[in-house]
Amino acid sequence: MRRVVFVLATLVMASLAVTSCQNQAVMWAACAPAADGSPWGTDGTYVLACDGGTWKPVMTTDEYFRISAGQDVTIAPLPSPPATTPGGGAPVPTTPVPTVPTTPPGVRAVDQSADGPSTGDALMTCPTEWTRAQTFTAGRTGTLDGVSLRSAGTMAASVSVRTVAADGTPSPTQIGSGSRTGSSTQPWTEISLSSPAAVQAGVTYALVVTSSRGCGGDWSIAVNADAYPAGTSWYQVPEAPGVWNRSGEDLTFRTWVR
Numbered sequence: 001m002r003r004v005v006f007v008l009a010t011l012v013m014a015s016l017a018v019t020s021c022q023n024q025a026v027m028w029a030a031c032a033p034a035a036d037g038s039p040w041g042t043d044g045t046y047v048l049a050c051d052g053g054t055w056k057p058v059m060t061t062d063e064y065f066r067i068s069a070g071q072d073v074t075i076a077p078l079p080s081p082p083a084t085t086p087g088g089g090a091p092v093p094t095t096p097v098p099t100v101p102t103t104p105p106g107v108r109a110v111d112q113s114a115d116g117p118s119t120g121d122a123l124m125t126c127p128t129e130w131t132r133a134q135t136f137t138a139g140r141t142g143t144l145d146g147v148s149l150r151s152a153g154t155m156a157a158s159v160s161v162r163t164v165a166a167d168g169t170p171s172p173t174q175i176g177s178g179s180r181t182g183s184s185t186q187p188w189t190e191i192s193l194s195s196p197a198a199v200q201a202g203v204t205y206a207l208v209v210t211s212s213r214g215c216g217g218d219w220s221i222a223v224n225a226d227a228y229p230a231g232t233s234w235y236q237v238p239e240a241p242g243v244w245n246r247s248g249e250d251l252t253f254r255t256w257v258r
Contacts, residue, residue, distance in 0.1 A: 022041035023044075025055045026043060029054070040105070041055055046079075047061060047063075059104075109257065111139045111144070111199075112139055114253055115252055116224045121220035124211040130211045130237070131235065132208075134207045134233050135207075135234075136255060137230035138203055138255075140199075140257055141199065144161060144197040144199045146193060147161075148188045148191070149189055150253075151219060156182075159208070164205060170208050176198075177194065178191050178192055179212070222252045223250060223252065226248055
């Protein structure tokens with residue numbers, strides 16, 4: 001059993017090394033990011049993040065390995081910082097508490113989402129081109145290579161990721177794109193971006209969905225009131241292309257970033 005754990009940890013550390021992971025980090029010790037800015041490290045048991053000048057645990061190396069292999073993993077409770085006695089004596093062990101993990105670079109996961117209960121539907125009228133958009137603020141830096149929409153009917157759409165203009169509307173500058181035609185048996189339909197978008201944490205982008213001209217029937221995207229606080233929903237009508245109108249209901253969406 002010890003040999004299996006050792007081999008697994010070795011594979012994980014080798015994987016982390018490609019992202020400038022510091023392999024001799026010490027949990028709760030002082031830290032500084034690597035020369036290329038990477039905050040990641042490991043002590044062989046935990047994946048650590050250099051946060052606020054301290055190495056903090058994110059997940060075990062075993063959990064990281066299984067996530068990288070595409071498995072669904074529930075992060076176990078993580079150790080909390082050791083406390084010291086009032087007189088400054090030796091650290092007193094504390095009980096592990098659950099924390100919200102940070103996704104390591106290279107692991108594909110949902111970054112931003114508005115996936116609460118649906119309060120209606122945004123109709124995508126065929127055969128004319130109807131365009132709807134949702135701005136969002138990226139939570140992590142990486143490659144956005146897929147978008148999921150809660151849709152109904154036979155989807156026929158082009159999807160693009162764009163920068164945002166000064167007035168908050170989608171700009172004409174496209175940084176990623178993809179398309180999807182066909183129905184889905186799942187509540188969520190993922191549109192893979194054949195041209196992925198490079199996104200940066202804290203920057204606002206626009207997800208623009210346009211119904212394909214000549215599609216065979218109406219379809220729709222579920223909306224859920226104004227439930228996404230880090231963005232705004234917009235739409236264009238075929239009679240006034242290029243004119244963005246603000247919608248009071250956010251699209252249900254998920255962005256996938258690795």
